[in-house]
Amino acid sequence: MIKFITPREAAHLVADHATVAMSGHAGFGTADAILQALQQQYALTGKPAQLTLVKVAGAGDGGRRGGDRLAAPGCIRTLITSHVGLEPKLAEAIRAERCLAYMIPAGTIFRLYQACARGENGFLTEVGLGTTADPRYEGSCGNARTRKEGKPLVSVETVQGKEYLYYRTFPIQVGIIRGSIADETGNISLEHEDMIGEQLQIAMAVKQSGGIVLVQVADLVRRGKLDPRQVTIPRHLVDYVTVVRQRDVWTEIVPDPDGGRPHEPLTVRKICARRAALELQPQELVNLGIGMPESIGSVLAEEGMESRIISASDSGVIGGVQLTGPEMGSALYPEAMIPMADMLSLCNGGGLDVCALGLAETDYLGNVNVSRFNGCVVGPGGFIDLTRKAKKIIFLGTFTAVGLQAHCERGTLCITQEGRYHKFKKQVEEITFSGVAAKQRGQKVLFVTERAVFTLTPAGWLLTEVAPGVDIRRHIIPFMDFSPRVAAHVKTMDARIFGETKMGLR
CATH class of the missing domain: 3.40.1080.10 (Glutaconate Coenzyme A-transferase)
Incomplete structure (x- = not known):
């Protein structure tokens, strides 16, 4: 009872x-x-x-x-x-x-x-192969003590010639x-x-x-x-x-016919979001990750195109204005909610058309790390689930970090101070996204920054676009710890991205 x-x-x-x-x-x-x-x-x-x-x-x-x-x-x-x-x-x-x-x-x-x-005693999954979850890498161990004292939660098993991760229940x-x-x-x-x-x-x-x-x-x-x-x-x-007669409901779930996203000033954040928005097709199911990708929604709203896509959070909240910080995973004025377990199953099964996520650091193989920095662990969250089978993945972020200063002037990008932290490394500290596995799966992967756009091809990195006012040898190559291939005809990023007025998306 x-x-x-x-x-x-x-x-x-x-x-x-x-x-x-x-x-x-x-x-x-x-x-x-x-x-x-x-x-x-x-x-x-x-x-x-x-x-x-x-x-x-x-x-x-x-x-x-x-x-x-x-x-x-x-x-x-x-x-x-x-x-x-x-x-x-x-x-x-x-x-x-x-x-x-x-x-x-x-x-x-x-x-x-x-x-x-x-x-059940355990289960098999392909999710996490080739990433930090794989026991051939960290096996999800968050610190050295876990690797030394802890019992492994996961092992690699082969069934009919195919590799899986096997997790034991408890x-x-x-x-x-x-x-x-x-x-x-x-x-x-x-x-x-x-x-x-x-x-x-x-x-x-x-x-x-x-x-x-x-x-x-x-x-x-x-x-x-x-x-x-x-x-x-x-x-x-x-x-x-x-x-306990109190609630933690910090958002109001009501219809909002007028939207609700404020217009953002023209910063490097908005530049990246505008370029990423050009990749989105009508009625695609799109996950907008936390941080810079959230500004894609603001760009679409500014253009009167917020209904162009169907936004979805890994929490199962669909539509609306996605929130951050302690309110992360919720939204103002959502259209629908499905259980988080079902949303993650949909992501693992390839139901996402586009996944737009932040770019913390990447390496010459196209691996991305968002889960551990300078030995301090944050964890992958839903990152591995979201990227596993999304048809298109867009990583967006500034080209360098910590001290970067840049602005737009007469439709060109002016970099007045370079960031001290290089994001394009020889090797990431931890693999949250496997570029090797993505290429094997045939996923389309783009890296969008304020000054350049790269595509991850079967042959590796390919520089395809640069911002107006940017010189490849001066502003790009010196700040990468590896050398990308450069397309035979590098395009100039759409000039509308760098203007103060609306882009006129249709």
Whole structure:
């Protein structure tokens, strides 16, 4: 029978050495009152200690809430996640080797939950071959301590002459998830959540493991008051419910007939976004990654062409104005929402037409790293899932970083100060995207910067376009740690990209 308890009582149910799965994506879907109670209990008693924490994504607000509540030394022994970008305390725990850490693709964690729910010992996947997830590289190990002390989560197996990654499942004793509304029998609705996360998958995996499911909700209603079509987690998958009458809904999900994106000034960010926008065809399903790719949406809105594409986040939110930071994965005025697990399955299956992602660093093979810098791990998040089978991949970013100063003058690009950091390296620190695998799959891969456009061909890098005012020998080659091939007829980037007025996209 379902029991209604306080967050403090919920915290007492988590034992030392338990494997705990928690829901949450950025600032949403996290049972933060229960996590706060765990944080307070650990500070007072040192319990629960030596936990294994499993979570799909970075869940927090940049330093206070979410997964960072469990970052005190000794609380977590092992962390299994895809990302800690919004959890600086967990990121520091990994860097300082206070815990073991496995940074595996977001979609793979969903697969782990699903395989566990089916009672399977493991599963095969092609996702992650040739990247940091591959045991022939890092095997998703987030630090040296994990490589030394940790048990491998993944191995390479060959079936009928084809390679796969094989992940072993493990029992999960506790699930800590967030819902919107519970009825008095324990049925859980997610109707006020800004995305449909991993709550159901966690509950099913935990119950199959013989564990307990703790759910935090904002409202309680009488039996029969919930529309059964709105019940995501039925009561037989729930053990304990805690009602905390507050919500983390920071965005308003309402139709917006007038759009809502502000116009951006003409900066290198907008230049890259404009050039990338020229690659998009009507009604393509497009993922716009965080950072510079978000400006593609602003460019389309400025041109009155926002409906030209169908934008999709890896969280399952489709359409609208995608948000960032703690609101990452959500959107203002979305058109639709599908479960995150389904969206990542769609991406892994090749359902994305275009994936536009940020360019942190790349190398002579076309590999891209966005998951580890100077030994500090962030994790791949959904990057590996998104790029695996997208028909076209656009990486966009400034050509150099840290100190770059450039502006447009009379339709030409003027570089007044070069960035100190070179992004085009001989070898990336970690492979989040495999250029070799992309070429084998026949994917179209473009690298768009404010001064040049490159294509990744079967023969390697090819410089195809330069900005007006840019000299290849002066502004491009000296700032690359490898030599690209140069097209026989290098084009000049569209002059409209560098003008103050609208481009006139049609």
